[in-house]
Amino acid sequence: LSSSSTEIRRADVKATSAFEEDTAFARVDDRTFGATVTDRWNGLHGQPLGGYVLAVALQPLRAQMPYPDLLVSSAFFLRPVATGPVEIRTEVARVGQRTATGETRLFQGGKEALRSTATFTNLPEHENGGLEFGHPPLLPRPENSISLHTGDPLPSSSVANRLEYRVGETPGWRRGQPSGDPVSELWLRLTEGGGDDTLTVPFLVDAAAPAVMDIGATGSTTIELTIYVRSRPTPGWNACRASTRLVKDGYHEEDFELWTDHHRLVAQARQLAIVHMGSTL
Amino acid sequence: LSSSSTEIRRADVKATSAFEEDTAFARVDDRTFGATVTDRWNGLHGQPLGGYVLAVALQPLRAQMPYPDLLVSSAFFLRPVATGPVEIRTEVARVGQRTATGETRLFQGGKEALRSTATFTNLPEHENGGLEFGHPPLLPRPENSISLHTGDPLPSSSVANRLEYRVGETPGWRRGQPSGDPVSELWLRLTEGGGDDTLTVPFLVDAAAPAVMDIGATGSTTIELTIYVRSRPTPGWNACRASTRLVKDGYHEEDFELWTDHHRLVAQARQLAIVHMGSTL
Numbered sequence: 297l298s299s300s301s302t303e304i305r306r307a308d309v310k311a312t313s314a315f316e317e318d319t320a321f322a323r324v325d326d327r328t329f330g331a332t333v334t335d336r337w338n339g340l341h342g343q344p345l346g347g348y349v350l351a352v353a354l355q356p357l358r359a360q361m362p363y364p365d366l367l368v369s370s371a372f373f374l375r376p377v378a379t380g381p382v383e384i385r386t387e388v389a390r391v392g393q394r395t396a397t398g399e400t401r402l403f404q405g406g407k408e409a410l411r412s413t414a415t416f417t418n419l420p421e422h423e424n425g426g427l428e429f430g431h432p433p434l435l436p437r438p439e440n441s442i443s444l445h446t447g448d449p450l451p452s453s454s455v456a457n458r459l460e461y462r463v464g465e466t467p468g469w470r471r472g473q474p475s476g477d478p479v480s481e482l483w484l485r486l487t488e489g490g491g492d493d494t495l496t497v498p499f500l501v502d503a504a505a506p507a508v509m510d511i512g513a514t515g516s517t518t519i520e521l522t523i524y525v526r527s528r529p530t531p532g533w534n535a536c537r538a539s540t541r542l543v544k545d546g547y548h549e550e551d552f553e554l555w556t557d558h559h560r561l562v563a564q565a566r567q568l569a570i571v572h573m574g575s576t577l
Numbered sequence: 578l579s580s581s582s583t584e585i586r587r588a589d590v591k592a593t594s595a596f597e598e599d600t601a602f603a604r605v606d607d608r609t610f611g612a613t614v615t616d617r618w619n620g621l622h623g624q625p626l627g628g629y630v631l632a633v634a635l636q637p638l639r640a641q642m643p644y645p646d647l648l649v650s651s652a653f654f655l656r657p658v659a660t661g662p663v664e665i666r667t668e669v670a671r672v673g674q675r676t677a678t679g680e681t682r683l684f685q686g687g688k689e690a691l692r693s694t695a696t697f698t699n700l701p702e703h704e705n706g707g708l709e710f711g712h713p714p715l716l717p718r719p720e721n722s723i724s725l726h727t728g729d730p731l732p733s734s735s736v737a738n739r740l741e742y743r744v745g746e747t748p749g750w751r752r753g754q755p756s757g758d759p760v761s762e763l764w765l766r767l768t769e770g771g772g773d774d775t776l777t778v779p780f781l782v783d784a785a786a787p788a789v790m791d792i793g794a795t796g797s798t799t800i801e802l803t804i805y806v807r808s809r810p811t812p813g814w815n816a817c818r819a820s821t822r823l824v825k826d827g828y829h830e831e832d833f834e835l836w837t838d839h840h841r842l843v844a845q846a847r848q849l850a851i852v853h854m855g856s857t858l
Contacts, residue, residue: 367828368801368849370651372678372694374671389692390655394851395800397653399692411670411680411694413653415800419826426825427792429759478710511708519676519696520649522803524830524849526823542807542842544707545700547648549805549845561823564830566847568649568805570675 313489314458315496318348321356321384329356329384333377333404335454340505342452346410346518347502349377351495353402353410357386358495361396363416366494370522371412377404389413419494419528423560426526432555433481433537436464441483444470459503460485462533469509478507478540483533484554491531498523500534501552501565507538508548514572516548521567533557543571594770595739596777599629602637602665610637610665614658614685616735621786623733627691627799628783630658632776634683634691638667639776642677646700647775651803652693658685670694700775700809704841707807713836714762714818717745722764725751740784741766743814750790759788759821764814765835772812779804781815782833782846788819789829795853797829802848814838824852 311317314336321331337348350371358366381404388398395417402410435441441462462483468475482504486496501523506516535555540548552565592598595617602612618629631652639647662685669679676698683691716722722743743764749756763785767777782804787797816836821829833846 368653370653370694370801370803372649372651372670372696374678389653389689397655408670411678413651413692413694415653424825426823428823428825429820430822520651520803520805522651522801522847524801524847526825526828526830539710541711541845542707542709544705544709544807544842547807549807561825564822564847566803566805566845 313486315486315488315499319352319355319495321352327386329386331355331382331384333379333382335379336458337499338452338454340453341515344377344379345455345499345502346373346521347499349402349410350412350498350502350521352382353384353400353412354414354495354498356384357398357400357414358416360386360388361398361416362391363396363418365417365419365528366497366523366525367395367415367417368522368524369412369414369498370520371410371498372520373410373518375407375409377402377409380404382409419525423527428561430553430561432559433535433553435481435483435535438462438483438533438557442466455503458487460487461504467505467510469505474512475510478511480504480507480510480538482536484536485533486531489531491529494525494528497525497529497554497563501554501563504536504538504552506569507540507550508543508571511543512573516550516569516571518567518569521565523563523565525563527556527560527562529554529562530556534562546570594767596767596769596780600633600636600776602633608667610667612636612663612665614660614663616660617739618780619733619735621734622796625658625660626736626780626783627654627802628780630683630691631693631779631783631802633663634665634681634693635695635776635779637665638679638681638695639697641667641669642679642697643672644677644697644699646698646809647778647804647806648676648696648698649803649805650693650695650779651801652691652779653801654691654799656688656690658683658690661685663690700806704808709842711834711842713840714816714834716762716764716816719743719764719814719838723747736784739768741768742785748786748791750786755793756791759792761785761788761791761819763817765817766814767812770812772810775806775809778806778810778835778844781835782844785817785819785833787850788821788831789824789852792824793855795855797831797850797852799848799850802846804844804846806844808837808841808843810835810843811837815843827851
């Protein structure tokens, strides 16, 4: 047997997907864990996507919960995270009959970079419809949609190897002509499986280009991201809608909805972020 | 001089409003504070409103921040809070050039009842418009709106003495005929001042009857509430919109927007809650 709990844990991991592999953790003690932020989930800015780092932080917290499904996560992004080792400290706040809540903090180089409080539950295996008052994105079927992987490559964005993006029409900002309307709808799919776990949701809801790209933004830095998981996700295509209502004082919010391709709402997410505008605005 | 820091702090408070008075706190040590949840802010269920308790918990955290304005709060409601004394423990997570983030935990009877992480900033004194893609509620002017204080009194709801509610038409659920559409728009005003502080926002966004009352719900228990403050509030009337998109597996989300009567968006809030349905649904 290895003398390193990290190695034991790594060897134990039967990762069935790149996502599971890259969010694995090693136990240091009851409340402390080690993990590695890999370079396979970088966004347009060439840095690990916040939603991926959040999933890394939530894994060891979930492992201490009596319920498998993420119901709510609110994450505060305190400092940028680079690829490399991180330390995660967890705390169980309350375990109830129906939900359990705890907190996870992710440190890099001794500094806290991310903090999330999260509630877990048991989501039903079999779906009941619920009372639905919203409507899914109005997209052509995935097979009739345009892949965003053609055209100019985005070499900084390694996540483009992990995800497929399809749209009804190419977004204005990708053609150098921002539409002026900060709303986007797209299909999103994990290329390497793992899409049936609620812990993929924090990653998916943060994986698309921000809607403010279409009003001339060059990027966005998340301050806080809240996610409500309303149904277990299903592997395959997700229909997504991103929208922003107000850009003001250097901040914008973004709403993000994730739907299965059978019109079931999987998640509602919202974030507040610092907007980076191009020189023309 | 009094030997009790609690008394000193109370005596120091120059409360200019009932809200300020009832969210005052006393220092126990650098990170621990005492406060009293009063019976003047009870909702329809006859218990203190969650948003009021949240404001009580945020006051001592704000006092340690270099910035006066709440920008983001995410609160998890772990246990019910009754009127009476509470203990509040705070922690500063990070102070940056633009924002500062910390955490506050509220205990009653030795048990943690509420936990919020929150970010503070300096919101501008003078308003710039920003880029607005949403629209304010479509309400008649307050002077042409109907007061909800006429008709059957709601004796359990002491908050009705602190707030005025006005609507374009009486909601279906108040007439015993839920409309079937979980959307409501209303005017809201603090009757006793204090409406120019961002810490009144957590209270205001949780002070209206939940939109699910109009699909037959008898009440709602908040699990998590996230608030983004986009502008400093102004004293006087606030135009509000509450809406729910999905009721499923016993949970509902509610979006709540708060606007000034001059069409400026003050806050975007969203909560996930357990829905209590009447016997007919």
